[in-house]
Amino acid sequence: MKKIINAPENYVDDMLKGIYAAHSDEVKYTADDLRCYCRAEKKDGKVAIITGGGSGHLPLFLGYVGDGLIDGCGVGGVFQSPSPEQIYNIAKEVEAGAGVLYLYGNYTGDIMTFDMATDLCDMDDIECKSIVGADDVNSHKDPATRRGVAGIYFMFKAAGARADEGGTLDEVLAAAQLAKDNTRTVGFALTPCIIPEVGHANFELKENEMAMGMGIHGEPGVWNGPLKTSHEIAEESLNTLLGDMPLAEGEEVSILINGLGATSIEELYILSNDVTEILHSKGIKIYRTIVGEYATSMEMAGASISICKMNDEMKKYMDHPVKTPFICQK
Template sequence: MKKIINAPETYTDDMLRGIYSANPMVKYVEDDLRCYCIAEKKPGKVAIITGGGTGHLPLFLGYVGDGLLDGCGVGGVFQSPSSEQIYNVAKEVDAGAGVLFLYGNYTGDIMNFDMAAEMLEMDDIEARSIVGADDVNSNADPDTRRGVAGIFFMYKCAGAKAAKMGTLDEVLAAAQKAKDNTRTVGFAITPCIIPEIGHPNFTLGENEMAMGMGIHGEPGIWNGPIKTAAELAEESLDTIFKDMPVEEGEEVCVLINGLGATSLEELYILSGNVREILDKKKIKVFRTFVGEYATSMEMAGASISICKMADEEMKEQINMPVHTPFYTQI
């Protein structure tokens, strides 16, 4: 294992110390580095809280900032934050309008966020929850799919609605609309190494790739020879459109996401191939996002997310300027 670290067991906390020292717009509370939140809250605004394991930057904590999220419970590498950490973050950023928990569809996260919501209710703080579940290949049942890079669109829409002082019900509805209209397909060509384990979490042959591989190394739907970017774009979009049909003339956002060790050059090659297919189908592209939005340590690979633009309000939410230590959109 070759990593620029001090010790595997301090990986997450050392990373967080570095983030806090470089970015005054965020802080931690309850003397717990893993209770990550905005430094200043806006009175009367719905607070949006996310959470998840380390290893996916800029997901999850990277979207805490102006116009997006208000706090994040930070777990160890590929591990859930505790219910107490989530609760402490929510207590800190609650601004009197209620709290929305918005996070990925993973068993440990669901359990701990549910417990945190019960704790908030005891303090008379209203809390609602919604999970991202956009990974089409992870399950035929939409309710049990994993949440991956497509949660970005849920963050954008919910964050924009909250920034405009929408009610808790309205912010939840904005997140739900983005969820209903987003699908993702991902693929990996190399594994990653969890610092505390010290070796790859799965293996792939020299010329082998995995379609549908999860961001924690969960098995995909097939392993086989590496395909071209054009072939991957075609298979991914075919899978997405079979699950979420998009008609000629409809408008979408595209997210081309790198998993941690994929060059921007490769991502733009993939993006170009995706655009060619959409143009042939006469599907309009409202906006394209290319870069690292939800990674898996140093895994090489990518994911493609399609988000249908349901209405003009959704377009405005996607276009709203945001600023965090990790992501800025003007």
């Protein structure tokens, strides 16, 4: 294992110390707990949005904390959930008089954490509502049990924009639901990753082999086989996406081409071009294309493709400016 670290057991806290040192004007921690990550300032009267999950996925989840997006994030160990107490302490810090929306990925440990945090907040009369991202089409036929992966980006954008506009808790929840209902993702891995405290790969792929549908924690995909070309990957992925969320000719989408941690930007743009050409060949319009790392898995090579169907409301949310230490859109 080759990593730039001090001690594996300090991996997450050392990372957080570095972020706070570099961006103290934008983010802070509360309750004397480095893993209770919050915006440096809060806006009175605004719905507070809190996310959380395991480390190892930057910029997901804490990278979305900032202007126009999320207000706080519970930071767990690598691929581990934060604690209910951490989410509760964050809620007490960022709640600004309009209630709290919990917005996080559809994973059992995280669901338990946020449900317990809600119970703690209820005792303090802090109103909380929850919604989970569940966009990974290949993870399950039932949409309710799908994993939340990079497509949660669109939920963060919609909820964050509506909260920034002064929406009520129900309106912010509805914005997140709109994005969720219209977002689908397919991902694939080319290599495993190494969890620092474990020190070895979390699964195995042979040379020139890829895994279609692999999860961001190494969850099994739908097939392992020979590495395909970018165009072949794009074609199979879009067939899956459009099979689950059919789009008519003339409809419009935004697309997110997301790298999993060790895929070059050059490769992502090759994939983006293939996705664009295939969608255009079907008469589907593209409102916005986002390319880069938005939900990673340590140093895993691979990518994901997310599509979000646009209407006038979603376009407004997509155009809303955001700024965090990791993401900036004017």
